[in-house]
Amino acid sequence: MTNDHDDKSAELSFEEAMQQLEKIVEKLEEGDVPLEKAINYYQEGMKLSKLCSEKLTKVEGQMEQIVNEQGTFEPFIVQEEE
Amino acid sequence: MTNDHDDKSAELSFEEAMQQLEKIVEKLEEGDVPLEKAINYYQEGMKLSKLCSEKLTKVEGQMEQIVNEQGTFEPFIVQEEE
Amino acid sequence: MTNDHDDKSAELSFEEAMQQLEKIVEKLEEGDVPLEKAINYYQEGMKLSKLCSEKLTKVEGQMEQIVNEQGTFEPFIVQEEE
């Protein structure tokens, strides 16, 4: 099931995941949520926030990698001519 | 009977259980209840309360578990930036 | 993959790379770019920027080389006669 879920989440973009998370949080914050539902929401919210977090971590990693790869790039100095 | 009851209770949500419980309390408060009935009510109430309690405890456990499960991700400590 | 990518980029002229880079910058400047896309854009932009930079450096090198090759000819200094 975790896989199932992961797969499904994998399809979510960071923004979509964040939106779902927001919705869940809002619902929880409204109160009056049946306990079992609430815990489900909670679980879902936690999963989403984990997903987002992972995505962020991944993105940060990519950034680092990019910077490292292109690292030497160091913008040139225009030669004074005229 | 416990099973029977459990089964039956299992079908109750926490909120339903709480409602029934509250009804029982109300009835008992009315006073005119013959002792035997009162005892029954009471017994019923006790059962329901046990159910609720269990549900609450279970959810608490789930919460803990969820937190623990997701635990590794430990949402970043936001670097104080702005 | 790096090679693959390089090859593909190798086919871009400096001007095309600059145009693509500009488009990317414009899109990023417009905002509202989803994070993953943004990071992809950024990565692409970094590559393009590097490519442009390399092309410029290469051409500069070529210029220097050309000057050095022709170097022996050492454009005469007009003999002051008059």
Added chain:
Amino acid sequence: MTNDHDDKSAELSFEEAMQQLEKIVEKLEEGDVPLEKAINYYQEGMKLSKLCSEKLTKVEGQMEQIVNEQGTFEPFIVQEEE
């Protein structure tokens, strides 16, 4: 390829070479030249300038030789009589 190119250039007169050189400068001045083409133009221009330079040097040598050959004759300048 260098020989090829030299042969072809050898057919150019000094003036033609100068004209081509000027055309190249004009084209570069116009700006809109792709970077890779620009360096080719530059290379071509430098080659032409070398060619011109060589031609000049050759002619200078010829002139010197002529002057030396005729040297003894020392063209007379009329003794002012009137």
Added chain:
Amino acid sequence: MTNDHDDKSAELSFEEAMQQLEKIVEKLEEGDVPLEKAINYYQEGMKLSKLCSEKLTKVEGQMEQIVNEQGTFEPFIVQEEE
């Protein structure tokens, strides 16, 4: 080739040689002479100048000789009669 050229020049009269020489000098002074042509003009001009110079010297010599042959140049001194 020099002989060839000399022979050809020998056929030129002084005036023809001078005219050619003057034309050459004019052309050279106008500027705008293609480089390769300029050197040819110059060479030709030097040759013509030398030729003219020789012819003049020769004529001068002839004049002197004729005067010497005729003895006194001034045929007679007019006897004042009237």
Added chain:
Amino acid sequence: MTNDHDDKSAELSFEEAMQQLEKIVEKLEEGDVPLEKAINYYQEGMKLSKLCSEKLTKVEGQMEQIVNEQGTFEPFIVQEEE
């Protein structure tokens, strides 16, 4: 050649010699005489000048004559006016 020429000149009358000399000078004065021709004229002219000069100075005492009715000549003695 000198002899040849002298002989030929010897046949010239004073008048012819003068005329030829004048023609030569005229032609020369008109200008436009090529240098080589001019020296030839000069030589010719100098010879004629010498000839004329000799003829003028070699005065033969001519006698006046009378032509009588028969067409024969008799020496003329100036008769005193009657």
Added chain:
Amino acid sequence: MATDRYLTVSALTRYIKRKLEMDKHLKEIWLKAEISNFNHHSRGHMYFTLKDDRSRIQAVMFSGNNRTIKFKPENGMNVLVKGEVSIYEPQGQYQLYVQTMEPDGIGALYLAFEQLKEKLHREGLFDPLQKKAIPSYPSHIGVVTSPTGAAIQDILTTIKRRYPLVKVSIFPVLVQGEKAASSVVAAIEKANQLNLFDVLIVGRGGGSIEELWCFNEEAVARAIAKSKIPIISAVGHETDYTISDFVADVRAATPTGAAELAVPSQTELINRVNTLTRSLHMVVKGTVLEQTRRLSQVNKSYAFRYPEQLLRQKEQDLDKSVEKLGRIMTYFLNQKKEGLRQIRIRFGQQHPQRQIDQAKQHLQLLYQRNDRAMRKEWIDKQTSFNQVLDKLTLLNPLETMKRGYAIATEKNGQIIKSTKQTQPGDLIMVRLQDGTLDCQVWGIEEGEEI
């Protein structure tokens, strides 16, 4: 009435006219005079003035009278006229009406001269194109003149002085009198027959018109015109021309003048030869000098003397082009670099880190809210549960047993509220505070109902 005393001009004129007509002398006048203001009117009448040194008179000769005259009256002509004097009324002018007119004595010779001149002129004998050139350097001169007299001597002296190289032969002729003309003609013809002469001088010294007359004879004129030898005429004075003068190839005023015309001066010739020789020398030398100068000019020309100049310009051009090429290329590169630099600055500002950080913050907030909301929910539920549980606990019907009460029930749990519900020996249950007793009814004591 007063006007009766006054005449009209016509009346006066008519009166004068009548008076003149009555004078017989004036009817037939003979006059010797000179013509002037001659006007031959188109209708045939001749109008002119007759004059002498002191006076003049207007004259008219009507065409009916002038048709017979044998000469052409001209101004300056002396004439003998016959006529009458009368008045021309419209002008109140007296004038001579001429009936006959003859030339005066000397006027007749003059007339003959003019008429011959006119005739020969018309024949073309004076045509300048017919005139032969006098040779510049004659070797033999014929002189047709009187062997005596000043003329021949002047001629011979002059020739000897000027040009002793020439031979002179004299044709002695008569130069006046009746036979003069034929003598001159014969001499000219003989000279032509002999064919020895370069030039002939024909003439005599000055004299009166009658003395010179043979040179006005037609025969002489024609002989001169016919001559193959060029002829210089030398007759009379400087002022008078003879017909011979007109016909001759050259006219000299005097015999001396003729000799001068016939021969050149030896001195002048020598000068001439010298001049020519000098010119020859100068011209040729000048040519040489000029050509030398021309050559020198060319040799001096800048382009020729400093041929490097030809190259220098080109070298500078080349340098400039090369420099420009380098400059343009560098500029070009710098522009590209600047473009790239600008876009990089913009690109750098779009670094995703900020977006990432914002997302992180947002995520953390959501996470916290999620957690908080869940916990609150749970606590809320727990609290309301506790409340209900408390109430329930308070309402526990078995609570009184704590004070010692017990509840008896039948074996089936039926609460026993009355003694009557049991009989001794029955098994009943008694529930106490902390459990249930299994009991047997031993006896029954009925009591008062509470």
